[in-house]
Amino acid sequence: MKICDLTQFYSPLSGGVKRYVHEKITYIDKHSPDDEHVLVVPGPKTEVTTNARSRIYSIHSPLLSRTSRYRALLNLRAIEEILERERPDIIESSDPYQIGWKAIAVGRSLKIPVVGFYHSHFPEAYLRGSTKFLGRRGTDRAMNLTRAYVRKLYNRFQATLVPSENLAGVLSEWGVCNVRTVRLGVNIDIFKPAGHDWDSTRKSLRMDRDQKLLLYVGRLAKEKNTQTLFGAFELLQERRPNEFHLLVIGDGPQRTELRKLQSRSCGTDLSWIQYCTDSADLARYYRAADLFVHPGVQETFGLVALESQACGTPVLGIRGSYMDQIICHDQDSWARANSAEALADAIVGASTKKLSALGKSAARAAENLYGWPRVFEELFCIYRETCANYRRS
Numbered sequence: 056m057k058i059c060d061l062t063q064f065y066s067p068l069s070g071g072v073k074r075y076v077h078e079k080i081t082y083i084d085k086h087s088p089d090d091e092h093v094l095v096v097p098g099p100k101t102e103v104t105t106n107a108r109s110r111i112y113s114i115h116s117p118l119l120s121r122t123s124r125y126r127a128l129l130n131l132r133a134i135e136e137i138l139e140r141e142r143p144d145i146i147e148s149s150d151p152y153q154i155g156w157k158a159i160a161v162g163r164s165l166k167i168p169v170v171g172f173y174h175s176h177f178p179e180a181y182l183r184g185s186t187k188f189l190g191r192r193g194t195d196r197a198m199n200l201t202r203a204y205v206r207k208l209y210n211r212f213q214a215t216l217v218p219s220e221n222l223a224g225v226l227s228e229w230g231v232c233n234v235r236t237v238r239l240g241v242n243i244d245i246f247k248p249a250g251h252d253w254d255s256t257r258k259s260l261r262m263d264r265d266q267k268l269l270l271y272v273g274r275l276a277k278e279k280n281t282q283t284l285f286g287a288f289e290l291l292q293e294r295r296p297n298e299f300h301l302l303v304i305g306d307g308p309q310r311t312e313l314r315k316l317q318s319r320s321c322g323t324d325l326s327w328i329q330y331c332t333d334s335a336d337l338a339r340y341y342r343a344a345d346l347f348v349h350p351g352v353q354e355t356f357g358l359v360a361l362e363s364q365a366c367g368t369p370v371l372g373i374r375g376s377y378m379d380q381i382i383c384h385d386q387d388s389w390a391r392a393n394s395a396e397a398l399a400d401a402i403v404g405a406s407t408k409k410l411s412a413l414g415k416s417a418a419r420a421a422e423n424l425y426g427w428p429r430v431f432e433e434l435f436c437i438y439r440e441t442c443a444n445y446r447r448s
Contacts (some may be wrong), residue, residue, distance in 0.1 A: 057091040058083075058438065059143035061134065061158050063150045064174065065096040066124035068330045070201075070273065071155040071358040072149055072174055075239060080109045082431045090435070093141050095134055097126035099385060112137050116304045121299035122306050122329075123274070131157045143167060145438050147216075150172050151208060159211045168445035170438075171212040172237075174433050176222060176377065206230040213441050216434075219377045225442075235437055239358055241365045241421060241429035245334045248342065248367030248418045256343035266300045267406050268346035270368070272337070272359045273351070275307035280373075282309060285316050286395025292320055299402070301348075302326045304340060341366035345410050348402065352393055354378040365421040367414035371405045372399065384413045 060079070064072040076094055083090045084107045091108045098113030114133045116126035128134070131153060138146065138161045146160040146169040155171060162169035170285045209215040216237045217223040223234045257268060269288070275281045288301045303313060306329045317325045331337045341347065347363035349372040354360075357378030360370045364383050372378070373390045388405035390397040 056089070056147065056438065056441070057093065057141065057143040059093040059095065059138065059146045060139060061095045061146065061154050062147045063097060063152070063154050064125070065126045066126065068124050068332060069153040071239075074334075075174075076149075078240065078242060078427045079431060080106075082427055083108055086428055086431075087435070093137070093143055095137055097128035099126075101133070107315070110141075128154055130302045131298075134158075135161050138165065138167070145170065145341075145442055147172055148212075150177070150211065151205070155164070155208055155416070159208075168213040168218055170441060171209055172216040173209065173222070173226065174218070176225075176305065202229045209233070213395050213417070213445055214437065216437070219380055221380065222377045237437065238425065238430050239361070240425045241358070241361045242334065243365055243422045243426045246338050246341065246362045246417065247422070248363040248365075250339065250342050252339045253343050255290055256339050260300065260302060260343075261298045261323070263297060266298065266324075267345040268299045268343060269299055269402065270340060270347050270363070271301070271349070272304045272331075272340075272347075272363075273349075274305050275303070275309040275313055278351075278353060280350040280352055280393070281307075281391060282312060283373075283395050284348060285309075285312055285420075286368050287348075287350075287398035287402065288325070289316060289319070290395055292324060292400040294399070295403065297324065299406075300324050302328070302340065302344065304328045304331050304337070320408065338361070338366055341368050344368045346371055346402065346405055348372070349378070350398060351378070352376045357381060359410070361421060361425055364414070364417035365425070367411070367418040368416055369410055369413040371401055381425070383417040383424075 060076045062076065083092050083102055092366060094111045096113055097116030101115045102113050104111045113127055114130050116128045119125045119127050127307060134157055144330050146158050146162050146167055148155045149172045158169050171444060206229055210233065214233050214235045215231055217226060217234055218239050220236055223236045226234050246324060262268060271284055273279050291299050313327060341363045346369045347360065347368050349357060349360050349370055352373050355378050360378055361371055361381050369384055370382055373391060373393050388401055390401035
């Protein structure tokens with residue numbers, strides 16, 4: 056079977072979607088000798104890279120952001136030419152915009168089944184906070200239009216892959232009729248508790264030895280709710296000075312707010328690493344942390360939360376997000392409201408627990424349930440079932 060992934064959410068510095076498609080390539084190379092993989096992404100120039108049973112097509116695309124290095128893949132004709140040349144058995148689109156529509160059109164023309172992966176719950180992320188600009192009535196109207204758009208697009212796929220049961224329920228309520236839940240995974244060879252780098256990593260951050268290290272990994276953006284994290288840490292500094300050190304790994308539109316917070320804390324209790332593209336380095340930071348703090352309330356899955364647990368570091372977040380189901384330990388300490396004060400109180404409460412014991416049990420569960428080979432075995436069964444149903448129809 057030849058699988059083709061199309062995505063716009065891809066850059067040298069990008070996170071979850073890029074890791075997902077590259078782990079799929081690795082799985083095919085190591086565990087699935089009868090399969091091939093084709094990846095089509097935007098890039099600074101048009102080129103193709105071939106490796107074993109995979110090919111990565113980069114299509115010259117304009118830059119959207121100098122910081123994240125994301126690009127807008129606008130050359131839809133080039134996508135069509137690649138698909139006509141490669142003739143995959145199944146196409147997977149990770150894009151809810153122009154690439155998704157192009158994948159559906161080309162799939163219909165070439166008689167190839169197309170599935171869509173709903174990686175980002177963009178209606179909630181971008182519209183729920185718009186009330187102060189659009190008003191309640193305007194926001195409700197925008198949400199209704201967006202739901203209609205999601206329904207119209209995703210019902211045209213042979214299947215809509217969704218990374219959590221809760222989100223699958225939401226899309227089904229919106230009228231998407233072809234939802235299939237697919238777990239994402241973690242590279243348990245890299246993200247694991249073992250390692251003797253705890254002390255050296257914390258020393259590199261110039262932490263006091265008795266401080267508890269809080270970690271956030273991800274974009275600094277409204278949809279990630281990082282403003283709430285920054286507010287919570289500011290409260291912690293006022294109430295419990297020198298007790299916590301925050302390490303932020305990531306960049307995005309809210310970097311200005313982070314810089315202001317860093318200047319107010321004199322830089323001593325807050326460390327910022329804009330990008331960490333090496334998975335082994337990232338695992339080292341996960342292992343060094345006492346607690347991974349994830350303020351997101353619109354996450355479709357929360358891959359970083361899973362990676363943290365696989366490294367033996369428990370996660371604290373805000374109750375009611377779609378990533379609740381991948382938390383492998385109790386969530387009694389999680390914030391009960393989406394506010395800086397509630398999150399700060401939750402951090403203090405969680406810090407009194409035996410975090411190492413929580414982390415060890417979470418790491419065992421993550422290894423048993425979310426290793427990529429097991430996840431891809433299930434996903435490839437869906438691919439084959441989709442192809443068989445498409446041929447019969």
